[in-house]
Amino acid sequence: xxxxxxxxxxxxxxxxxxxxxxxxxxxxxxxxxxxxxxxxxxxxxxxxxxxxxxxxxxxxxxxxxxxxxxxxxxxxxxxxxxxxxxxxxxxxxxxxxxxxxxxxxxxxxxxxxxxxxxxxxxxxxxxxxxxxxxxxxxxxxxxxxxxxxxxxxxxxxxxxxxxxxxxxxxxxxxx
Amino acid sequence: xxxxxxxxxxxxxxxxxxxxxxxxxxxxxxxxxxxxxxxxxxxxxxxxxxxxxxxxxxxxxxxxxxxxxxxxxxxxxxxxxxxxxxxxxxxxxxxxxxxxxxxxxxxxxxxxxxxxxxxxxxxxxxxxxxxxxxxxxxxxxxxxxxxxxxxxxxxxxxxxxxxxxxxxxxxxxxxxxxxxxxxxxxxxxxxxxxxxxxxxxxxxxxxxxxxxxxxxxxxxxxxxxxxxxxxxxxxxxxxxxxxxxxxxxxxxxxxxxxxxxxxxxxxxxxxxxxxxxxxxxxxxxxxxxxx
Numbered sequence: 001x002x003x004x005x006x007x008x009x010x011x012x013x014x015x016x017x018x019x020x021x022x023x024x025x026x027x028x029x030x031x032x033x034x035x036x037x038x039x040x041x042x043x044x045x046x047x048x049x050x051x052x053x054x055x056x057x058x059x060x061x062x063x064x065x066x067x068x069x070x071x072x073x074x075x076x077x078x079x080x081x082x083x084x085x086x087x088x089x090x091x092x093x094x095x096x097x098x099x100x101x102x103x104x105x106x107x108x109x110x111x112x113x114x115x116x117x118x119x120x121x122x123x124x125x126x127x128x129x130x131x132x133x134x135x136x137x138x139x140x141x142x143x144x145x146x147x148x149x150x151x152x153x154x155x156x157x158x159x160x161x162x163x164x165x166x167x168x169x170x171x172x173x174x175x
Numbered sequence: 176x177x178x179x180x181x182x183x184x185x186x187x188x189x190x191x192x193x194x195x196x197x198x199x200x201x202x203x204x205x206x207x208x209x210x211x212x213x214x215x216x217x218x219x220x221x222x223x224x225x226x227x228x229x230x231x232x233x234x235x236x237x238x239x240x241x242x243x244x245x246x247x248x249x250x251x252x253x254x255x256x257x258x259x260x261x262x263x264x265x266x267x268x269x270x271x272x273x274x275x276x277x278x279x280x281x282x283x284x285x286x287x288x289x290x291x292x293x294x295x296x297x298x299x300x301x302x303x304x305x306x307x308x309x310x311x312x313x314x315x316x317x318x319x320x321x322x323x324x325x326x327x328x329x330x331x332x333x334x335x336x337x338x339x340x341x342x343x344x345x346x347x348x349x350x351x352x353x354x355x356x357x358x359x360x361x362x363x364x365x366x367x368x369x370x371x372x373x374x375x376x377x378x379x380x381x382x383x384x385x386x387x388x389x390x391x392x393x394x395x396x397x398x399x400x401x402x403x404x405x406x407x408x409x410x411x412x413x414x415x416x417x418x419x420x421x422x423x424x425x426x427x428x429x430x431x432x433x434x435x436x437x438x439x440x441x442x443x444x445x446x447x448x449x450x451x452x453x454x455x456x457x458x459x460x461x462x463x464x465x466x
Contacts, residue, residue, distance in 0.1 A: 019183065036183035036226065037216070058176045060214045061367060063281055072255075072284045078213045079285070080206075082183055083228060126281060147366035148279030 021085035025050070026094030034081045041065040043081035044091060052092035052121050056150075063149035066122035067091050073129045075148075092121035095128070103169040104128055104162075113162030115153035122149050127163045135171055139164065178216035182225040188232060189315055193340055195227045197317055201339040203227055207250060210278065210286035211294045235344070240266050243350035250344050254283035254291070266355070267348065269377040273304045273359035279367035293343050295329045295399065298369040302329055302399040304359060306391035307375035309403075310348045316341040329399045353381025356458050360450040361393075364437065370394035371437040374426070374450035378409070378458065385409045388422070390451065395443050396431035405429040414459040423452040 018033040044053045056064035065077040068090035095102035104124045114120045130145040142163045186192040196203050204223035215221040235251035238260050258274035277300045291301040306325045361373035372394045379387040388406040405425035432443035
């Protein structure tokens with residue numbers, strides 16, 4: 001079973017039909033053979049070993065598995081990996097550069113935007129999608145944009161502050 | 176959670192998709208946004224042998240508003256597409272009011288309007304809105320297309336009247352007689368929860384009189400409830416405190432709520448009455464301002 005989720009091997013399993021897909025993950029094309037029923041979240045975590053994307057509720061409620069799909073936030077537990085063929089996916093691993101945190105990550109650090117950290121990757125990607133469209137959001141707009149992402153520690157207050165912090169930093173950087 | 180095994184095709188045209196459906200002989204299922212279907216696959220409430228993904232078919236993400244005010248929404252228009260279409264927001268107040276209340280913002284980037292109507296969830300927002308608007312679904316099958324009125328489309332909980340080899344390719348909202356007014360109100364315990372109760376109101380007003388009154392309810396019965404008959408007390412008259420009161424009571428009586436963890440049956444019926452009254456009063460007040 002595990003070979004199904006590995007990157008293309010010389011001998012793909014023969015008993016289960018798979019499809020070869022190429023997905024741009026954080027700017028790098030990844031070619032994998034996937035079973036149609038494999039969820040995008042599971043491809044990222046088990047197949048590509050990128051465990052920054054979390055699976056929380058598995059029922060499309062919590063948003064911990066949020067990634068950017070062609071730039072828009074989606075719940076990766078609610079999309080088949082095979083559907084991402086030819087598309088781009090951005091995960092939390094794509095946020096920071098080798099030497100520097102992304103301003104959104106910095107904001108979560110500065111404003112204590114996480115307790116246990118489980119919801120944080122999804123929160124940050126949903127926030128990134130918001131800030132790309134709306135660099136100067138109000139608190140209310142942030143709360144609406146993040147309303148599909150649940151924090152089980154109920155740390156929303158600081159999450160909102162973190163996004164406000166990041167928005168300010170990103171505006172300053174772009175000036 | 177893993178879905179059970181299925182085959183997968185991503186056709187490039189509607190005709191090709193219908194071919195796969197026909198070959199599937201009832202065991203194939205259409206995948207559009209997948210925001211209801213994929214959770215059902217994971218819970219194994221659904222276990223089709225084949226999924227036919229519409230997302231590679233070009234040209235299905237249109238919102239066309241004709242000169243007469245009729246609206247056609249293609250099968251791949253996402254909830255977000257409704258929410259963000261300024262033209263649609265200006266033309267159709269019932270859809271405009273419901274758009275930002277569907278699921279949550281992340282689900283709205285992916286889930287589709289037509290798919291939600293087809294899913295026929297008794298708590299679904301769009302099936303209620305389309306019912307209130309007196310809309311229809313255009314279904315395409317091997318022999319061509321046919322129109323299915325909303326009242327004939329939703330047969331029961333999670334049941335629509337599409338044949339096994341038909342695809343709902345667009346939703347159509349007829350041209351209003353006079354001015355289209357309306358709104359949508361939904362009570363939910365938190366963002367993204369299903370409706371405790373929701374009310375869709377779509378009226379046409381001409382010369383100060385209501386000429387068409389469509390009201391539909393979600394979350395208060397085993398299926399989308401078409402309360403248009405109850406709303407007929409509004410037709411032929413201007414909106415007044417008396418007609419609003421009568422309509423609110425008649426519509427509340429048409430609801431079939433059940434007591435559950437979201438509230439008691441009486442509570443939900445009261446919510447319906449309050450929402451109908453609130454929406455109609457809002458319309459009456461803004462009509463006065465216009466006049």
